[in-house]
Amino acid sequence: MTEPQANLSVRQQGAVCIVEFQDRKILEELAINQIGEQLSEIVESATAPRLLLDFKNVEHLSSAALGMLITLSKQLTERQGKLALANIHPQIFEVFKITRLNKLFNIQDTTEDAIDALR
Amino acid sequence: MPFDPHPLPHQIVIESDLGAARGVEDLILREAERVGFSAECAFAVRLALEEAVVNAHKHGNRCDPTKHITVSYEILPHRLVVRVRDEGPGFDPRLVPDCTAPDRLSLPNGRGVMLMRAYLDDVCYNETGNEVQLVKERC
Numbered sequence: 001m002t003e004p005q006a007n008l009s010v011r012q013q014g015a016v017c018i019v020e021f022q023d024r025k026i027l028e029e030l031a032i033n034q035i036g037e038q039l040s041e042i043v044e045s046a047t048a049p050r051l052l053l054d055f056k057n058v059e060h061l062s063s064a065a066l067g068m069l070i071t072l073s074k075q076l077t078e079r080q081g082k083l084a085l086a087n088i089h090p091q092i093f094e095v096f097k098i099t100r101l102n103k104l105f106n107i108q109d110t111t112e113d114a115i116d117a118l119r
Numbered sequence: 120m121p122f123d124p125h126p127l128p129h130q131i132v133i134e135s136d137l138g139a140a141r142g143v144e145d146l147i148l149r150e151a152e153r154v155g156f157s158a159e160c161a162f163a164v165r166l167a168l169e170e171a172v173v174n175a176h177k178h179g180n181r182c183d184p185t186k187h188i189t190v191s192y193e194i195l196p197h198r199l200v201v202r203v204r205d206e207g208p209g210f211d212p213r214l215v216p217d218c219t220a221p222d223r224l225s226l227p228n229g230r231g232v233m234l235m236r237a238y239l240d241d242v243c244y245n246e247t248g249n250e251v252q253l254v255k256e257r258c
Contacts, residue, residue: 028141062169100219
């Protein structure tokens, strides 16, 4: 079986690193681990990193993906960085609300709002 | 709805492997959509099934590839019932801590059971605690 590849699009806008998930589903454990590792590398490579995760393509995610985001958030805090999430589909936002992680994460409606929040 | 020990009409036994489990999830989702479950309903079923098979593989079978996961199901036009059984010793679902408690909110795991309960009409376990029954009414 081919290992799933974490499919991320990464671009820099000013001080903010914008990462867009390309996959519709963030379910696979291997893929989640790969995404976590790639995001971790981004965080480790910057001083006080500003990271924006764009969820516009994401239609499904699992509790394992939530766990990966929590770990990433802690890592950013340790490096005096900031994290914002944007463009989350209503169904996915509901998952954040149910688990009350909407209180833990900085969730913005749009990419522009998230960039402002990271300034 | 209490755990019903009667066998369901369809049963698939797979090796404890998440790739194989996902194939079964896809099969159940396709059938649910075929009988008229909405996209919203399918989202809930997908999420709950994913959490159930991951729990069976990781916590029940301890990722042991020599063990098996048994998925049995019945899909009616108005209701879907799926059971996921592992070969582990089982657990007491009443002892799962509240993942939304302030002191647990920032822990990276422990949300699977809560998400299943939130998205389904009923979630219950057999006495041993190694088989979960998921029920979703069509929406």
